[in-house]
Amino acid sequence: GNSVTQMEGPVTLSEEAFLTINCTYTATGYPSLFWYVQYPGEGLQLLLKATKADDKGSNKGFEATYRKETTSFHLEKGSVQVSDSAVYFCALSDLVSSGSARQLTFGSGTQLTVLP
Amino acid sequence: NAGVTQTPKFQVLKTGQSMTLQCAQDMNHEYMSWYRQDPGMGLRLIHYSVGAGITDQGEVPNGYNVSRSTTEDFPLRLLSAAPSQTSVYFCASRGVGTEAFFGQGTRLTVV
Numbered sequence: 001g002n003s004v005t006q007m008e009g010p011v012t013l014s015e016e017a018f019l020t021i022n023c024t025y026t027a028t029g030y031p032s033l034f035w036y037v038q039y040p041g042e043g044l045q046l047l048l049k050a051t052k053a054d055d056k057g058s059n060k061g062f063e064a065t066y067r068k069e070t071t072s073f074h075l076e077k078g079s080v081q082v083s084d085s086a087v088y089f090c091a092l093s094d095l096v097s098s099g100s101a102r103q104l105t106f107g108s109g110t111q112l113t114v115l116p
Numbered sequence: 117n118a119g120v121t122q123t124p125k126f127q128v129l130k131t132g133q134s135m136t137l138q139c140a141q142d143m144n145h146e147y148m149s150w151y152r153q154d155p156g157m158g159l160r161l162i163h164y165s166v167g168a169g170i171t172d173q174g175e176v177p178n179g180y181n182v183s184r185s186t187t188e189d190f191p192l193r194l195l196s197a198a199p200s201q202t203s204v205y206f207c208a209s210r211g212v213g214t215e216a217f218f219g220q221g222t223r224l225t226v227v
Binding site: 006033034041042043044045046049067089103105106107109114 | 120148151156158159160161164174178206208215216218219220221
């Protein structure tokens, strides 16, 4: 079955530091890959996505590249801000066994805290 | 801009009680799902629906029922709550080719 493995947290950084959160996946088909962000007390929001190999998703200074050869989708940001403090989830979307829908499989989440 | 609306936001139940978590979306999405979020385990799929009248089980369906009588609504029922069902529950909806949109969650405690 499908699975997503994320770097365990929590991660604590100083403002303007470089961020990497590792994500690797296992999938039987050709999945789409996502990063979702969850701010305190809120639901998940899509941060970025990539739908095929070598695609780069980017948003709000965050980037991730779909690497099929290493089955990875690592999240990076060059200079984090206090407002980036949140939980980050890596996820993949693939056809369920019935072929009738694409469901999301999530990693366990990484808590990021950015200190001023 | 309602998106996905979940109610209630917080709930405390006694073991054995029943309740329904409500989820409604106004985006005319075909796909709706329920997840539970537990510490260190990410989100796990409970049940999902690909359209009105069609539902199926996800990864952790035991103890939960769902129905989808309309495109807009996808309620989750706990028939006899257990402490193991203490969790944060998220409803999500997706259209064809779109991202998943999540509600703000329901924090459920079963004592």
